[in-house]
Amino acid sequence: MTVKKEDFTQLLLKWHKNENSRAMPWKGEKDPYRIWLSEVILQQTRVEQGWAYYEKFIAEFPTIEDLARAPEQKVFKCWEGLGYYSRCRNLIATARKIVGDYGGRFPSDYESIHALKGIGPYTAAAIASFAFNLPHAVVDGNVLRVLSRYTGDATPIDTTAGKKKYTALAGELLDKDQPGIYNQAIMDFGAVVCKPQNPLCTSCVQRKDCQAYCTERVGELPVKEKVLRKRSRWFYYFMVETPDKKVYIRQRQKGDIWADLFELVGWESEEPVYPEDILRGAAAGRVFGKQSLTVKYISKVYRQELTHQTIQGQFFTIHLSHPLPSLKGYILVDKEKLNEYPFPKFINAWLKDPTPAQSLF
DNA sequence: AACACGGGGTC
DNA sequence: GACCCAGTGTT
Numbered sequence: 001m002t003v004k005k006e007d008f009t010q011l012l013l014k015w016h017k018n019e020n021s022r023a024m025p026w027k028g029e030k031d032p033y034r035i036w037l038s039e040v041i042l043q044q045t046r047v048e049q050g051w052a053y054y055e056k057f058i059a060e061f062p063t064i065e066d067l068a069r070a071p072e073q074k075v076f077k078c079w080e081g082l083g084y085y086s087r088c089r090n091l092i093a094t095a096r097k098i099v100g101d102y103g104g105r106f107p108s109d110y111e112s113i114h115a116l117k118g119i120g121p122y123t124a125a126a127i128a129s130f131a132f133n134l135p136h137a138v139v140d141g142n143v144l145r146v147l148s149r150y151t152g153d154a155t156p157i158d159t160t161a162g163k164k165k166y167t168a169l170a171g172e173l174l175d176k177d178q179p180g181i182y183n184q185a186i187m188d189f190g191a192v193v194c195k196p197q198n199p200l201c202t203s204c205v206q207r208k209d210c211q212a213y214c215t216e217r218v219g220e221l222p223v224k225e226k227v228l229r230k231r232s233r234w235f236y237y238f239m240v241e242t243p244d245k246k247v248y249i250r251q252r253q254k255g256d257i258w259a260d261l262f263e264l265v266g267w268e269s270e271e272p273v274y275p276e277d278i279l280r281g282a283a284a285g286r287v288f289g290k291q292s293l294t295v296k297y298i299s300k301v302y303r304q305e306l307t308h309q310t311i312q313g314q315f316f317t318i319h320l321s322h323p324l325p326s327l328k329g330y331i332l333v334d335k336e337k338l339n340e341y342p343f344p345k346f347i348n349a350w351l352k353d354p355t356p357a358q359s360l361f
Numbered sequence: 362a363a364c365a366c367g368g369g370g371t372c
Numbered sequence: 373g374a375c376c377c378a379g380t381g382t383t
Contacts, residue, residue: 038378039379040379041378042377042378042379043377043379043380044366044367044368044376044377044378044379045367045368045369045377045378045379046368046369046370046376046377046378047377047378048369048370049368049369049370049377050377050378081367081368082367082368083366083367083368083369084366084367084368084379084380085367086365086366086380086381087366087379087380090380090381117381118379118380119380120379120380120381121380122378122379122380123378123379123380126378138378140377140378141376141377141378141379142377142378143378145376159362160362183378184378187378188378190378191377191378196371196375196376196377197371197372197375197376198371198372224375226364228374228375255365255382256365256366257366257367258366258367259366304367304368305368305373306366306367307366307367307368307375307376308364308365308366308367309366309367344367345367345368
């Protein structure tokens with residue numbers, strides 16, 4: 001499929017200039033630090049959702065030096081609730097690398113930018129074009145959708161072959177005299193006009209040459225190959241409180257969901273478990289031994305839907321008569337200071353509003 | 362190439 | 373409930 005670049009690109013730029021009123025705090029930004037920060041926040045994240053986080057990060061860490069020297073936990077606390085927490089870990093690592101190895105100055109060529117942690121082809125192209133005016137075309141979900149529809153191409157966008165094909169086309173269509181403007185324009189166009197659902201085809205400036213529109217296949221494009229599979233997980237957590245109002249928490253390790261965030265004492269099950277069985281089970285015995293403990297509350301069943309998982313679980317409030325002699329891997333912190341630690345949304349839902357007892361059999 | 366990784370909006 | 377969002381890293 002060949003595309004007349006002069007048509008597509010010129011119409012796109014004209015639309016951007018005359019009809020695109022989408023405003024964002026980082027638009028037109030030239031500081032590579034701010035561009036980078038906004039792009040990482042926006043990976044797989046809607047502009048509306050990332051907006052407040054960007055403002056918070058800029059206020060808290062105005063420069064890359066501020067970010068590089070900040071305690072990790074403080075940065076994670078700022079990221080709390082945004083999801084995909086490896087982005088935060090890589091953000092910290094890259095800030096420290098740039099400050100340590102590049103004297104605080106962002107590298108200014110595509111390959112060096114791409115080599116940084118948390119920066120893939122999309123983010124590297126965004127930074128290269130927005131900050132350094134380099135001719136690299138961004139390929140995000142918007143671009144894939146726009147190009148698939150415009151060319152009427154049913155090649156799946158979530159395959160290696162598809163990405164390669166659309167990336168090549170994106171590079172051809174790029175206006176190399178103003179790559180930043182062009183990249184901004186095509187992403188806004190995808191978000192505002194060529195939307196996933198109910199695109200604004202009847203008023204679209206590209207409709208005359210849009211193959212999907214002309215052949216009435218807009219609703220069928222782009223094509224995705226992979227089917228989403230969901231897994232169910234159950235988490236049973238204990239707020240184990242000592243007489244002096246301290247509780248046990250630990251940091252989750254990498255390799256699973258919520259890496260680097262904190263969690264309460266607890267364990268996971270592949271199947272739902274009755275509260276009675278949780279408390280009677282061997283695992284509870286290993287944790288609490290013969291210690292006399294009081295179960296103050298058992299929460300309702302909390303549930304959270306994620307893209308690839310359904311999380312369910314319950315929270316037990318336990319009061320100890322004496323602190324446990326040792327609880328390997330856990331730290332003991334003041335209950336009042338729990339809000340200084342980043343927790344998954346699932347746990348925060350209960351921490352912020354602990355539902356009182358169900359039955360205390 | 363396939364899969365894991367959050368949370369939220371829209372229909 | 374299904375799909376998608378200014379994707380990246382690991383295996």
